[in-house]
Amino acid sequence: xxxxxxxxxxxxxxxxxxxxxxxxxxxxxxxxxxxxxxxxxxxxxxxxxxxxxxxxxxxxxxxxxxxxxxxxxxxxxxxxxxxxxxxxxxxxxxxxxxxxxxxxxxxxxxxxxxxxxxxxxxxxxxxxxxxxxxxxxxxxxxxxxxxxxxxxxxxxxxxxxxxxxxxxxxxxxxxxxxxxxxxxxxxxxxxxxxxxxxxxxxxxxxxxxxxxxxxxxxxxxxxxxxxxxxxxxxxxxxxxxxxxxxxxxxxxx
Amino acid sequence: xxxxxxxxxxxxxxxxxxxxxxxxxxxxxxxxxxxxxxxxxxxxxxxxxxxxxxxxxxxxxxxxxxxxxxxxxxxxxxxxxxxxxxxxxxxxxxxxxxxxxxxxxxxxxxxxxxxxxxxxxxxxxxxxxxxxxxxxxxxxxxxxxxxxxxxxxxxxxxxxxxxxxxxxxxxxxxxxxxxxxxx
Numbered sequence: 428x429x430x431x432x433x434x435x436x437x438x439x440x441x442x443x444x445x446x447x448x449x450x451x452x453x454x455x456x457x458x459x460x461x462x463x464x465x466x467x468x469x470x471x472x473x474x475x476x477x478x479x480x481x482x483x484x485x486x487x488x489x490x491x492x493x494x495x496x497x498x499x500x501x502x503x504x505x506x507x508x509x510x511x512x513x514x515x516x517x518x519x520x521x522x523x524x525x526x527x528x529x530x531x532x533x534x535x536x537x538x539x540x541x542x543x544x545x546x547x548x549x550x551x552x553x554x555x556x557x558x559x560x561x562x563x564x565x566x567x568x569x570x571x572x573x574x575x576x577x578x579x580x581x582x583x584x585x586x587x588x589x590x591x592x593x594x595x596x597x598x599x600x601x602x603x604x605x606x607x608x609x610x611x612x613x614x615x616x617x618x619x620x621x622x623x624x625x626x627x628x629x630x631x632x633x634x635x636x637x638x639x640x641x642x643x644x645x646x647x648x649x650x651x652x653x654x655x656x657x658x659x660x661x662x663x664x665x666x667x668x669x670x671x672x673x674x675x676x677x678x679x680x
Numbered sequence: 681x682x683x684x685x686x687x688x689x690x691x692x693x694x695x696x697x698x699x700x701x702x703x704x705x706x707x708x709x710x711x712x713x714x715x716x717x718x719x720x721x722x723x724x725x726x727x728x729x730x731x732x733x734x735x736x737x738x739x740x741x742x743x744x745x746x747x748x749x750x751x752x753x754x755x756x757x758x759x760x761x762x763x764x765x766x767x768x769x770x771x772x773x774x775x776x777x778x779x780x781x782x783x784x785x786x787x788x789x790x791x792x793x794x795x796x797x798x799x800x801x802x803x804x805x806x807x808x809x810x811x812x813x814x815x816x817x818x819x820x821x822x823x824x825x826x827x828x829x830x831x832x833x834x835x836x837x838x839x840x841x842x843x844x845x846x847x848x849x850x851x852x853x854x855x856x857x858x859x860x861x862x863x
Binding site for chain 1: 690738739743763766767828832833834836841842850851
């Protein structure tokens with residue numbers, strides 16, 4: 428038969444296998460011993476894997492606002508399928524944002540170390556290789572400044588601590604006009620919904636990634652001037668507050 | 681010098697590990713630990729036992745590179761740590777060669793003069809013999825930063841979830857390359 432040589436050799440091994448079981452077993456062990464590093468790896472046609480690309484190419488690499496709005500609208504629609512209520516929907520949006528937060532954290536630090544243009548400089552961690560946030564305030568400044576700039580190209584509008592003595596673990600980050608809500612009009616019967624729950628999920632991912640267990644939720648607080656003003660309520664867990672006290676006593680900044 | 685490098689996820693799952701030897705000063709890049717090859721798990725024991733110290737140091741030192749944090753004298757194992765902001769731990773165990781046996785095995789049947797020359801060169805020059813010198817710290821820092829770059833690229837992949845084992849052969853090649861370059 429005029430089969431190509433590669434195939435014929437394969438057929439030969441297949442045919443030989445049932446005749447001698449020992450030989451077959453030997454072949455199997457040999458195969459498992461030899462490392463096969465490239466098996467199952469698909470490399471793009473230009474031979475550039477993700478490891479060969481730069482992570483700092485952010486100039487002129489912004490996605491257009493229209494495509495973002497479309498994509499985010501689709502994400503909300505997707506999350507809205509088979510949900511039982513507004514809280515459920517917000518939870519789903521939150522879960523979509525969470526892994527993004529974990530990734531952004533690494534990216535943010537990577538970019539600020541390698542470019543040495545001070546992306547983190549306006550936060551309280553201003554030394555040249557940026558520090559991991561150890562205290563709550565440092566973390567919140569990181570979110571309020573560098574993270575917000577990475578996402579929306581501007582800082583958030585306010586950062587507040589809860590004044591109530593019952594809830595010392597609550598902090599609020601305010602955005603007067605969140606980008607995610609710009610092109611979303613919420614129906615009247617769902618007026619409690621705030622799609623910035625997605626951004627809340629991102630914040631939650633960042634907090635958790637840094638080792639600050641937290642729950643973050645987005646709330647509408649419209650004013651005359653800013654109808655879509657959103658407050659992100661960050662509630663840190665008890666373990667974080669305990670550690671915070673210890674660190675404060677030890678004078679860790 | 682022999683190295684054992686491992687990455688642990690924030691929940692202490694090992695997601696990557698590799699053993700390699702020095703490529704500086706005529707090294708061939710093959711790990712020669714003091715344990716026999718059948719006892720390589722000792723490296724894992726030692727490296728994982730330093731996690732407690734990492735977790736203590738983590739909340740005192742805000743840097744990503746925590747420098748040399750732990751020593752296990754019976755095996756002359758030195759451990760350096762690097763923490764990513766998202767909580768992954770990079771741990772590097774380095775073990776300087778046992779001078780008498782290490783150099784002779786590396787050189788095979790060369791003359792006495794040759795072996796003594798290489799010993800002095802290794803001890804004076806660098807990374808290889810003195811695990812706590814500033815040069816070593818710097819080399820390890822560079823190595824860690826380079827691995828961090830590859831790690832971020834892995835983490836940014838939409839198919840990668842935090843805590844998954846890193847299986848990419850390209851990642852392994854990158855780490856090996858960084859080891860060759862700096863250690």
